[in-house]
Amino acid sequence: MNEKIFIVIPAYNEETVIQDVIREIKNEGYDNIIVVDDGSKDRTCEKAKEINGITVLRHKINRGKGAAAKTGIEAAKLMEADIIITIDGDGQHDPKDIENLINPITKKNFDVVLGTRLKNPDGMPFHKKIHNWIANIITWYLFGLWVTDSQSGFRAYSKKAADLINTRYDRYEYDSEVIRELYLYKLKFKEVPIKVRYTEYSKSKLEKQNIFNGFKTLYKMFWKLVH
């Protein structure tokens, strides 16, 4: 494989797991890693910098997962990436799946590959499944494209897709906005089942995405359509 592959990790307050996440990705043979510390209050940035050979960027203030992912993608583009993977910084994604996300781009000319948790939802908390289904329906209604996991942060983009997709949403609405861009630019995409590791840590992170944040995300999606 001659493509220059970059892994982007948006991270906020992940000091306890960020080094493990980076090492796991390195162990899978991916060395071009960009960590975007989204204004963490803990030592996420310092912890990431302790690992040699990776790029660590820092948002001086917290701007949200979407903004951090976009910063990482812009950085990868500056570093002439051919394929860009985004992966969550809390360790819920298994880096072994990266290859499954890359293959449709390199072998079948897909533009974007979406990792989907709902094709293999073992261990996913019930309320999370409901949350994802509601998000999928809203994303479909607002942005016109049905996908099985509109909120997954584990995705792969070809250079063409990374150049075309121009997101403005800063927080969790970002994941749905990417779906809108797929529809707008008629990008060829594929959904690939991914494994999700629901550890106590990642579950505690998920709890923070409670129903109120869900409503906030919904409100922002509607608002940005109207104004």
Added chain:
Amino acid sequence: MNYYNFHLYQAIVAFIAAFMIFQGVRNYLKGKSGQTFYKVAIRIIVWGGMAFIAIFPGFTNALAKIVGLQGNVNAVIITGFILVFMMIFKLLSAIEKLEQDISILTRKDSLKEIQKK
């Protein structure tokens, strides 16, 4: 429509709505970033609907009958409501713009390190 009963507030609402619709359509035609057809359509429906009700207030009676409410709306309350609505709309737009600008600045700042290399 009875032209003799045409009130000033109706003209003001119609003017503001026309201005807001014009701005949205102009931005869309200019291809200004973030202006989608969907947004323009919603803008036309919201502001157009407001202008329609202001110009044809009799429509609210028909609406009140359909919904099952007794419509007796005070013009002052409507005007106040529209003004507050407008202010909130503009305020939220301004906040949104600021939020986006902050993100762009934060991103530029964090990318400086790569651009130096």
